[in-house]
Amino acid sequence: MDAPHSALNNAGSDAGDRTDNIVRVKSIRKNGKVYPYVSGQALRYWWRDTLQKQFNWELSPIIREKKIAFTEANPIKYPDDDVFGYMRALKAKEGGTVTRISPLKNSPLISIVGQYPTNDFGVMARQEGDPVPFEHEFYSTVFKGIFALDLDSLGNFSKIEKTGYRNMYPKLIEFAESEGLEQDETSCKLSNEERVKRASDVINAIPYLAGGAKNTSHLTDVSPKLVLLTSISTGNNIFMNIVREEENELIFDLNALKEVLSDYDDKLTSKVYIGMRKGFLSNIYEELEEFAKESENIEFGTIKEITDKFTSKIDELI
16 A cells, blocks of 8 residues: 555653653564554555445444444444444343454554655644644554455354354344345354445455545555455465565565465365556566466456456356
8 A cells, every 4th residue: 555645553652751742653663773663553444434335335323422432233224233243232132242353354454564654734724822832743654464354254144152153132133034145053154245245345344445544634545555365265365475574675575475375275165356456566577467467367457457457257256
């Protein structure tokens, strides 16, 4: 995700700041360098918001009780309860606590190259009296992150009495029966058609991701400029180290990609789909394009072309 002149996720002020009107970016430190990041929760917010606005998802209503908030916990009616998971503490007579581990898992987005965030100084001076100074940090970097969508658990809801795995409760079981869903003693499952639609929407939302802090003054396009997609029969995410920092520069390591594709060849259950925006990492674009032409198992194209091609195969994978 290319983020020039950006401040996508902020941490507020530090206790040691010289004034109260400083907004710091979220960051971690490694080997003396500062690496800005976008929290995993923020990315999920962008994703859910995009699914609502671009794919007309009806989101689960949020219920607030004193110091806690929760969703309806109805993954049959509300696709975001299915995809993003939930936890709700019902009264004992209503079924007790139910939880759903999210089929969509993602990391934070971490800056690939260490940064020295810039302080930008501003002032509010339109009012009468003294001007009010303020400042915030921003940076120019490229973020990377990983995600996984568990196609086995998507649209598949457990009745098993096990912490973290009990998705169903009596009213939800009754609702499933009224909807004619496939059920047995241990689980309830949506139709394959609905499961394919939800999975496809999640992937097809990638080119339209939008969000981030300071949009009024930075307006960052957070839609990814490089995406690698595949279906794999293990829980490992094999693409994490393909793009990395080397001597303070961002590199795409084609040899590393070839190595993991060779190592996991027997675990891949689909082609590998590589989407890339022209103009981003232009030094590797032609090499990747040629690599794809030489392999029948690699698809290469724009971000939108690649997500469309990948999702067209989801019905074969579910």
